[in-house]
Amino acid sequence: MTISxxxxxxxxxxxxxxxxxxxxxxxxxxxxxxxxxxxxxxxxEIQMESDSKTEALATGNIDDLHDVMITAQKASITLETTVQVQKKVIDAYNEIMRMQV
Incomplete structure (x- = not known):
């Protein structure tokens, strides 16, 4: 799976x-x-995939710990990136609102 x-x-x-x-x-x-x-x-979608793989590992349906950990890390990085982009967008909006016309 690729993150884009x-x-x-x-x-x-x-x-x-x-x-x-x-x-x-x-x-x-x-x-x-x-x-x-x-x-x-x-x-x-990435978060849900990570959750389902983690649950499947916990119930014993899959044995590939590496795949579960990689998927969880991808979900974590994607979430962190989204939060950082959100912060930048809010900062840009606030900067625009401070501009005098």
């Missing part, structure tokens, strides 16, 4: 400012919301 952040390159690509088709604020908001929703769903 969904379409980060698409979010970070600059919109074509020189072209005539500009992205509306509503479209940008929808794209950003979809990206966040996808990332949270991906995190949830």
């Amino acid at each position: 952040i969904n379409n980060v390159s698409q979010i970070l690509e600059p919109t074509s400012l020189n072209s005539k088709s500009a992205v509306t604020p509503g479209e940008a908001q929808a794209t950003f919301a979809d990206s966040l929703k996808g990332a949270i769903e991906n995190l949830n």
Whole structure:
């Protein structure tokens, strides 16, 4: 299983400012919301997989401790990354709100 952040390159690509088709604020908001929703769903799937493997190990259904530990570590790293991104987004929002117009 691979851990990936969904379409980060698409979010970070600059919109074509020189072209005539500009992205509306509503479209940008929808794209950003979809990206966040996808990332949270991906995190949830990874957490659920870790939980199911841990439970299966505890009940004796699987014997591969290494796979369970690797899956748990992937879930932990993914959660920590998500929390750090959340903090950065909140910091950026607060900085924008402090700007004077």
